[in-house]
Amino acid sequence: MARHDWQPNYSVILKHGDIESRTTMLVDYGAELSLISLKVGQDLGYTLADSESTLLAETIGGRVEYVLRNVEMTIDEHNLITPVAWLQTNTGGEQLLLGREVVFDKFNIEFRQAEEQIIFTWRESLKS
Template sequence: MNKMPSKSESEKMLKWLNKNRRTLLSLYRNQYVAYNDHCVIAHSENLRDVLDIATASGEMFAIYLVPRRTASIQILPIHFRTVARHDWLPNYHVRLKHKDLEISTTMLVDSGAEISLISLKVGQDLGYSLADAESTLLAETIGGTVEYVLRNVEMTIDGHSFIAPVAWLQSITGAEQLLLGREVVFDRFNIEFRQADEQIRFTWREELS
């Protein structure tokens, strides 16, 4: 298991990811990549293979699931080509834990999402499964409805651990991007977006005066 990057290490890694995001999209679509602040350490559609190779390297790393589609900003099944001149996405490193699997991964901070979200593939690779006779829920999106189930996931952000609900999609929508939504997360932290500096600031609310 790799250790969580420090805040300064995380900022360097996220800057590298943003700078090289289009290259990753062209080379590794629908694959997990383990990366740090200067290179890709491992890549595969199999999460555990990537974790094994990256851990064996001894390098600090985080995990990013590269979306299937390129040159678009994606909101569930709806795609918008970006017209913004500032090509930056508000990604942040979050540690997710489920049973024996614990990863430092990259999530898109989305103030428009009520709860956090993981795709069908990511949930399966993390080891989630449906309980016997478990019913799926329906969520309304711009493009229609999607099926999902709720899972409570242990998250760690900047050294602070907590449990937050996550919507695990039950159909393939093309939404490989992991979303960090408002429920619990935005109650635990004050979050400041600094687009001009390409930074996000998370401040744990108990630290505020």
């Protein structure tokens, strides 16, 4: 059995207020929402409101707590606002996920595993 170890990671800029962070996110067709870690959210300046409740989600690694945040994202010079799940549980990992909501509506995304390449095509440029 052959195994291809490439992971479809893509460079993304996350922004909140005046704070900007260039990072790499795993493009995950199976994820409805994009996901950022507790640390990345804190680095962007996010805080919890006093009365804010966390939500629970089941993942491969078990149950995690999160809150929703809208993040300004830049992908290939295109800016968009997308909801993300900001983890409230320190999972020990820093893997960020680029999920379907908003992102997959704004871009056609082509996976070329043999070339270890992902191609994002802005959908607005496809309209005649």
